[in-house]
Amino acid sequence: MSNVIKKIGIVGTGVIGASWSALFLAYGFEVIAVDPADGAEAALREYVAKAWTEMQELGLVAAGASQLRLTFSTSLEDIADVDFVQENGPERLDFKQDLYRQLDAVLASDVLIATSSSGLTMTEIQKGCVLHPERCLVGHPFNPPHLIPLVELVAGKQTSSESVDRAQTFYSSLGKRTIRLNKEVPGHVANRLQGVLIREIMSLVNEGVVSVADADTACSWGPGLRWGVMGPVLLNHLGGGAGGIEHFYKQFAGPLVTWWTPLGGVEFTPQMQEKMIQGLYAEVADRSFEELAAERDRLLVTLLKARLAVNTEKN
Numbered sequence: 559m560s561n562v563i564k565k566i567g568i569v570g571t572g573v574i575g576a577s578w579s580a581l582f583l584a585y586g587f588e589v590i591a592v593d594p595a596d597g598a599e600a601a602l603r604e605y606v607a608k609a610w611t612e613m614q615e616l617g618l619v620a621a622g623a624s625q626l627r628l629t630f631s632t633s634l635e636d637i638a639d640v641d642f643v644q645e646n647g648p649e650r651l652d653f654k655q656d657l658y659r660q661l662d663a664v665l666a667s668d669v670l671i672a673t674s675s676s677g678l679t680m681t682e683i684q685k686g687c688v689l690h691p692e693r694c695l696v697g698h699p700f701n702p703p704h705l706i707p708l709v710e711l712v713a714g715k716q717t718s719s720e721s722v723d724r725a726q727t728f729y730s731s732l733g734k735r736t737i738r739l740n741k742e743v744p745g746h747v748a749n750r751l752q753g754v755l756i757r758e759i760m761s762l763v764n765e766g767v768v769s770v771a772d773a774d775t776a777c778s779w780g781p782g783l784r785w786g787v788m789g790p791v792l793l794n795h796l797g798g799g800a801g802g803i804e805h806f807y808k809q810f811a812g813p814l815v816t817w818w819t820p821l822g823g824v825e826f827t828p829q830m831q832e833k834m835i836q837g838l839y840a841e842v843a844d845r846s847f848e849e850l851a852a853e854r855d856r857l858l859v860t861l862l863k864a865r866l867a868v869n870t871e872k873n
């Protein structure tokens with residue numbers, strides 16, 4: 559069995575597949591991308607060209623790496639000789655099960671298939687994979703994966719731990735920060751964390767406590783800045799002063815539990831969605847989607863440069 563990865567298959571080149579393609583190309587890999595949608599190739603090449611500049615700024619483009627190593631196809635048959643697959647198709651279980659059945663038949667038996675799925679479990683997805691389900695795992699990135707280091711690794715019931723080890727070694731070699739879940743849960747870990755925060759924002763907006771714009775400000779100019787540097791539990795430790803987390807819990811255990819009390823709960827009804835949408839557009843004002851995405855990426859590159867300049871191996 560070969561652990562050498564030279565050629566990568568990207569299945570689905572939408573938001574996430576395009577960004578993964580850019581990352582793999584920048585690390586010098588050959589990439590073959592498959593997507594049946596009209597205009598997918600042009601959109602992919604345009605995305606990669608834009609992302610290339612950002613990765614160059616971060617020093618993430620390897621010597622000799624080239625966008626010319628990207629080939630495109632509309633047929634899965636064309637990825638038969640790849641060494642690794644990152645799957646980024648639509649987030650639908652029936653679709654993925656059928657796709658995995660096809661991938662399983664096309665690929666050599668030791669080729670890992672990692673899904674970017676935001677929340678489906680591999681145990682369910684790999685039911686479509688009859689020959690070698692042991693090589694399938696979740697390799698869940700954060701948007702945009704060419705910039706954000708986190709990749710969550712999760713095995714399904716039929717996944718071998720050796721497959722997860724190999725994927726972890728591979729992603730780590732691309733500068734990714736991997737975490738390994740010990741158990742499957744819908745949404746993995748990071749999306750569950752985001753989910754709780756979004757639910758609370760909706761509750762606060764619904765109760766009239768705060769506007770959508772101010773809730774976003776509270777996150778991005780407050781705790782969000784610190785979360786970009788250290789995790790919340792580590793920050794609690796520092797919040798306890800010299801007494802550390804023990805002192806923090808002594809002081810805040812009571813109030814913390816009070817803050818956990820739901821404000822009356824919130825249902826994600828069409829009316830609630832409309833309230834959030836109105837609030838969001840008031841916050842967006844006259845900024846276009848492209849302007850906002852460019853601002854996000856410019857700031858992310860600046861933040862990442864700062865993090866990469868400081869040794870933060872352990873945070």
Ligand SMILES: NC(=O)c1ccc[n+]([C@@H]2O[C@H](COP(=O)([O-])OP(=O)(O)OC[C@H]3O[C@@H](n4cnc5c(N)ncnc54)[C@H](O)[C@@H]3O)[C@@H](O)[C@H]2O)c1
Nearest residue numbers: 570571572573574592593595646647648649674675676701
């Ligand atoms: N958007 C996010 O923020 C995000 C973040 C992390 C993970 N993900 C996950 O990544 C995956 C893709 O999400 P997305 O946001 O990029 O979706 P998307 O809709 O932007 O892209 C999906 C792509 O799959 C293509 N596709 C459809 N059928 C196909 C087939 N048979 N073969 C190959 N490609 C096919 C579509 O044409 C489309 O380009 C999902 O599983 C999602 O949960 C999304």
